[in-house]
């Protein structure tokens with residue numbers, strides 16, 4: 478199915494499919510995924526576990542190659558090959574991938590350093606955010622000594638500091654307690670609106686997806702495809718109370734209904750998650 482993409486799209490995923498070989502043959506991870514995210518848009522994807530969400534982000538980031546279809550990232554939606562997509566997006570993978578031999582400060586600054594910023598300047602900018610993230614005391618600590626939540630905040634900070642117009646976030650707040658999670662969400666909204674970034678977020682949390690996003694897409698069970706996209710026409714700036722408003726709950730009901738229908742009964746029996 479061909480899709481008409483708006484010319485202002487910052488990210489276009491066009492009919493992307495992906496199959497992985499495995500011991501018993503192959504795993505169809507993605508099937509015909511179509512997606513178009515506008516410049517400055519906040520777009521979220523929710524879907525059952527194992528449906529191919531992380532695979533999609535890996536492909537967009539250029540870490541995996543698509544088997545079919547194409548991805549366009551960047552100015553004018555210009556087409557680019559896998560290798561040249563690497564480094565075009567700021568990517569927070571589901572696994573935090575902190576470098577064990579670098580301190581929190583050095584890990585946080587890594588994305589900036591990789592884009593050519595001098596280490597001392599990158600460290601200074603990281604320090605400012607470490608303060609805001611409640612990590613200042615741990616700036617010289619190594620990842621192995623941190624809690625899961627602190628590691629996740631460090632990885633998130635690194636991603637935010639990576640100065641790229643498109644940000645891909647794969648379940649960025651999953652390891653955080655409810656309060657820290659809410660603080661991070663509000664902080665992310667500030668960054669997003671100030672810096673006019675384009676965000677593609679994966680989350681299990683329907684409230685989080687609606688609270689943050691302009692649109693929320695529901696992905697089907699594996700092989701994943703986007704089955705429905707819900708516009709979130711709620712005013713901004715949004716505050717925590719919005720989750721109890723009828724307009725919010727109506728969207729939530731629709732998303733949950735799609736999510737429910739996207740899961741088949743034998744989901745729990747699926748070995749390859």
Ligand SMILES: Nc1ncnc2c1ncn2[C@@H]1O[C@H](COP(=O)(O)OP(=O)(O)O)[C@@H](O)[C@H]1O
Pocket residue numbers: 497498499504505506524525526527528529530531532533699749750
């Ligand atoms: N590199 C890989 N090699 C083989 N199978 C993979 C690989 N990456 C993911 N898969 C499989 O593809 C499917 C989708 O995985 P993933 O994208 O991680 O799902 P999600 O992020 O939605 O939980 C799963 O069945 C997973 O086991």
Ligand SMILES: [Mg+2]
Pocket residue numbers: 530531532571647
């Ligand atoms: Mg995943």
